[in-house]
Amino acid sequence: MTLFAGKKGLILGVANENSIAWAIAQQILEQGGECGFTHLPDREDDERKKNRRRVSKLTDNYENAKFLVPLDVQNDENIREVMATAGKEFGQIDFLLHSIAFADRDDLSRDTIETSRDGFKLAMDVSVYSLMAVCNAAQDILAPKASIAAMTYFGGEKCVPGYNVMGICKAALEAAMRYLAYDLGPKGIRVNALSAGPLRTLAGRAAGVDDMLKLYEYMAPLGRNVSHEEVGKTGAFLLSPMSDGITGEILHVDGGYNMMGSPGRLLDRMESKS
Numbered sequence: 055m056t057l058f059a060g061k062k063g064l065i066l067g068v069a070n071e072n073s074i075a076w077a078i079a080q081q082i083l084e085q086g087g088e089c090g091f092t093h094l095p096d097r098e099d100d101e102r103k104k105n106r107r108r109v110s111k112l113t114d115n116y117e118n119a120k121f122l123v124p125l126d127v128q129n130d131e132n133i134r135e136v137m138a139t140a141g142k143e144f145g146q147i148d149f150l151l152h153s154i155a156f157a158d159r160d161d162l163s164r165d166t167i168e169t170s171r172d173g174f175k176l177a178m179d180v181s182v183y184s185l186m187a188v189c190n191a192a193q194d195i196l197a198p199k200a201s202i203a204a205m206t207y208f209g210g211e212k213c214v215p216g217y218n219v220m221g222i223c224k225a226a227l228e229a230a231m232r233y234l235a236y237d238l239g240p241k242g243i244r245v246n247a248l249s250a251g252p253l254r255t256l257a258g259r260a261a262g263v264d265d266m267l268k269l270y271e272y273m274a275p276l277g278r279n280v281s282h283e284e285v286g287k288t289g290a291f292l293l294s295p296m297s298d299g300i301t302g303e304i305l306h307v308d309g310g311y312n313m314m315g316s317p318g319r320l321l322d323r324m325e326s327k328s
């Protein structure tokens with residue numbers, strides 16, 4: 055229960071109770087880690103502050119959830135403010151989770167070939183450049199041997215129709231992760247990516263996970279989808295000293311789906327129906 059005793063870090067990307075970032079954070083909080091959280095800024099005219107409230111409803115239950123501040127990763131000044139808050143609260147941080155992605159629905163729903171220039175820039179800025187910007191801004195507060203993890207999906211490795219522009223973002227995110235692992239390696243800092251199978255979340259739904267869930271059930275060697283808790287545990291592992299020695303790696307938590315070279319048992323199912 056004390057894997058994260060004395061460890062402090064930042065969790066970027068909780069939107070609600072279904073967010074992967076929350077699944078990972080829960081594991082860390084329950085293992086004694088202290089976390090600072092960010093939420094997407096609320097619009098000035100939103101008196102109910104919905105974005106903040108959805109996250110504070112979760113973090114308020116944990117004494118070791120130390121702060122909750124707004125963050126728009128498209129804003130460099132805002133990124134610096136978050137790092138300053140973390141520096142003030144924690145001194146140095148031992149872990150940093152980046153669990154952030156965004157693409158315009160119009161761009162996700164049209165064929166990749168028709169992706170708009172502005173939509174491409176927006177998706178790449180929020181989903182890829184943000185990892186580089188956040189790591190760079192965190193350099194002064196990252197403890198020696200700190201661990202950074204980002205969330206990715208198999209659509210960055212292979213063509214997954216429907217994932218479209220986000221697949222291109224994930225390929226770039228995975229490459230960025232490797233270069234960051236190289237840059238930060240001499241300081242003993244690790245950077246890895248967790249490639250999760252489809253999970254029902256806000257971003258997941260927008261990227262078409264509902265269509266993927268059945269496919270994973272039929273094709274993944276485990277014959278089922280993965281749970282938030284399973285992804286949460288592996289995320290915590292990557293952010294903990296238990297994974298010392300691993301850097302620049304993509305760790306799949308997908309029931310084994312990614313290693314299949316044929317539809318496997320889905321083929322049996324198709325044959326029995328024909």
Ligand SMILES: NC(=O)c1ccc[n+]([C@@H]2O[C@H](COP(=O)([O-])OP(=O)(O)OC[C@H]3O[C@@H](n4cnc5c(N)ncnc54)[C@H](O)[C@@H]3O)[C@@H](O)[C@H]2O)c1
Pocket residue numbers: 066067068069070072073074075093094125126127128152153154155156180205206207249250251252253254255256257258259263
């Ligand atoms: N759900 C899945 O099936 C799945 C599978 C593999 C990887 N992922 C990845 O996991 C990560 C988290 O997504 P999720 O599925 O938990 O959905 P989610 O919607 O709960 O999380 C996405 C987060 O990105 C944040 N975000 C978007 N634009 C932002 C901005 N400009 N500044 C700051 N934050 C911003 C949102 O506020 C939200 O907290 C993403 O990188 C996603 O691509 C998801």
